[in-house]
Amino acid sequence: MLLARFRNLFFLPSNPMAQFMNPILIETLKRIALLGGAKRELEISSSALGSSLGVSQQAASKRLIDMEKAGAVRRGMSVKRQRVKITESGIRELRREYLEYRRIFEDRNRIYLSGKAASGVGEGRYYMSQNEYLEQFGKALGFEPYHGTLNIDLDDAEASKLQSLDASEGIVLRGFSSGGRTFGDVKCFKAKIKGAECAVIIPKRTHYRHMVEVVAAKRLRETLGIKDGDILELMIEI
Amino acid sequence: MLLARFRNLFFLPSNPMAQFMNPILIETLKRIALLGGAKRELEISSSALGSSLGVSQQAASKRLIDMEKAGAVRRGMSVKRQRVKITESGIRELRREYLEYRRIFEDRNRIYLSGKAASGVGEGRYYMSQNEYLEQFGKALGFEPYHGTLNIDLDDAEASKLQSLDASEGIVLRGFSSGGRTFGDVKCFKAKIKGAECAVIIPKRTHYRHMVEVVAAKRLRETLGIKDGDILELMIEI
DNA sequence: ATTACTATGCACCGAGTAA
DNA sequence: TTTACTCGGTGCATAGTAA
Numbered sequence: 003m004l005l006a007r008f009r010n011l012f013f014l015p016s017n018p019m020a021q022f023m024n025p026i027l028i029e030t031l032k033r034i035a036l037l038g039g040a041k042r043e044l045e046i047s048s049s050a051l052g053s054s055l056g057v058s059q060q061a062a063s064k065r066l067i068d069m070e071k072a073g074a075v076r077r078g079m080s081v082k083r084q085r086v087k088i089t090e091s092g093i094r095e096l097r098r099e100y101l102e103y104r105r106i107f108e109d110r111n112r113i114y115l116s117g118k119a120a121s122g123v124g125e126g127r128y129y130m131s132q133n134e135y136l137e138q139f140g141k142a143l144g145f146e147p148y149h150g151t152l153n154i155d156l157d158d159a160e161a162s163k164l165q166s167l168d169a170s171e172g173i174v175l176r177g178f179s180s181g182g183r184t185f186g187d188v189k190c191f192k193a194k195i196k197g198a199e200c201a202v203i204i205p206k207r208t209h210y211r212h213m214v215e216v217v218a219a220k221r222l223r224e225t226l227g228i229k230d231g232d233i234l235e236l237m238i239e240i
Numbered sequence: 241m242l243l244a245r246f247r248n249l250f251f252l253p254s255n256p257m258a259q260f261m262n263p264i265l266i267e268t269l270k271r272i273a274l275l276g277g278a279k280r281e282l283e284i285s286s287s288a289l290g291s292s293l294g295v296s297q298q299a300a301s302k303r304l305i306d307m308e309k310a311g312a313v314r315r316g317m318s319v320k321r322q323r324v325k326i327t328e329s330g331i332r333e334l335r336r337e338y339l340e341y342r343r344i345f346e347d348r349n350r351i352y353l354s355g356k357a358a359s360g361v362g363e364g365r366y367y368m369s370q371n372e373y374l375e376q377f378g379k380a381l382g383f384e385p386y387h388g389t390l391n392i393d394l395d396d397a398e399a400s401k402l403q404s405l406d407a408s409e410g411i412v413l414r415g416f417s418s419g420g421r422t423f424g425d426v427k428c429f430k431a432k433i434k435g436a437e438c439a440v441i442i443p444k445r446t447h448y449r450h451m452v453e454v455v456a457a458k459r460l461r462e463t464l465g466i467k468d469g470d471i472l473e474l475m476i477e478i
Numbered sequence: 479a480t481t482a483c484t485a486t487g488c489a490c491c492g493a494g495t496a497a
Numbered sequence: 498t499t500t501a502c503t504c505g506g507t508g509c510a511t512a513g514t515a516a
């Protein structure tokens with residue numbers, strides 16, 4: 003599936019180097035940073051770098067060449083010595099990596115989702131037209147939601163993150179009966195999208211799907227200038 | 241150089257899995273953690289994982305098998321579904337990685353060195369037998385140093401970290417003349433070794449070498465139970 | 479639909495070596 | 498001593514396919 007590769011590039015527009023930076027080069031870049039090459043020109047032989055990485059001098063030399071081609075480091079070569087410094091672009095790469103690890107260990111109550119803004123009427127929108135839900139929602143979340151929802155379409159891997167919502171109760175809007183129809187409990191989670199406060203709503207008895215529905219006080223499509231197909235980053239608090 | 245590999249293992253005794261966890265598997269483990277597999281059993285198909293990693297279903301499947309062999313994940317296989325959870329050992333691996341990145345971005349005023357306790361009389365020890373240095377040292381560092389120094393032997397890569405000390409003035413002990421001999425300025429840096437306060441001393445006009453000399457209020461070899469050849473982790477504040 | 483085998487090809491590695 | 502080339506081996510990748 004070559005498409006997957008393209009999609010990944012698409013998801014990381016601020017990272018033009020990614021296509022050349024594989025995990026091996028990232029590891030090498032990290033090592034150089036740990037040796038001090040992030041802040042200043044580091045004088046290091048390829049054999050010293052190699053032994054620090056647990057690889058040969060030749061392999062370290064090759065990696066330095068590849069990283070230079072990828073724009074992650076700059077080198078000053080003198081006759082018998084090289085000085086290595088990580089570029090701005092290389093630092094960005096490392097920071098991106100760092101932030102991912104930080105999410106794992108520090109943002110344990112948050113889920114970060116990435117998906118496409120999509121049209122289509124979901125159940126959530128229907129629920130948010132019921133006054134009984136709306137009143138509970140206003141009390142619990144502190145704002146009255148706009149009557150529509152923003153749908154976000156997820157691929158399989160992103161959708162699997164929704165499993166984390168199982169463990170958390172979230173904010174429950176109690177079900178009720180009205181006009182002979184029964185409405186079940188609905189789960190809400192506080193969320194943010196491009197910094198804007200919003201909430202994710204999910205029928206409590208449901209299996210996970212590829213769509214999340216987001217509500218906010220104002221019409222997000224307008225306030226944030228969202229068009230169908232835009233890639234959105236959503237942060238959910240669990 | 242196969243030796244390099246062994247040395248690395250030696251430097252990381254708390255990481256018995258490292259020999260099987262290459263950068264590719266670490267990357268995969270990180271992705272699984274980001275999808276939620278660190279906290280709970282994650283239900284994810286190998287093709288979804290693959291597309292999230294930008295590799296094929298087959299490659300993702302292989303990586304899962306390899307990680308399971310390495311003890312980094314545990315899997316529950318049902319007929320058409322697998323559930324993946326990162327083991328304690330896998331979490332440790334990720335945390336080790338995380339801490340390295342944190343050092344890069346958060347500990348910008350610290351250097352972490354790893355080396356071997358060594359015998360031998362260095363210049364530092366000689367300097368620390370001069371009262372003029374000792375008095376200045378006591379005022380600046382807040383403790384009177386024990387009359388000996390602990391030497392730490394560094395390999396090439398670790399020694400290159402000492403270049404960071406160039407940029408920083410450190411704590412300068414002024415030179416003087418005594419008995420017809422001239423003593424130059426000496427640089428000190430606050431440091432810690434196994435939690436104990438100490439200091440690194442370096443002649444100001446010197447090129448970097450493979451040895452650092454550490455002084456402390458008490459004899460570190462005794463208080464910390466250090467023998468020649470022990471691997472020591474030293475943290476220097478710059 | 480899954481997972482994961484086999485076969486084949488590419489990329490990375492280390493040894494040897496040139497400059 | 499350095500860096501970095503070529504070359505041959507190996508390990509990881511994907512395609513095809515079985516179960």
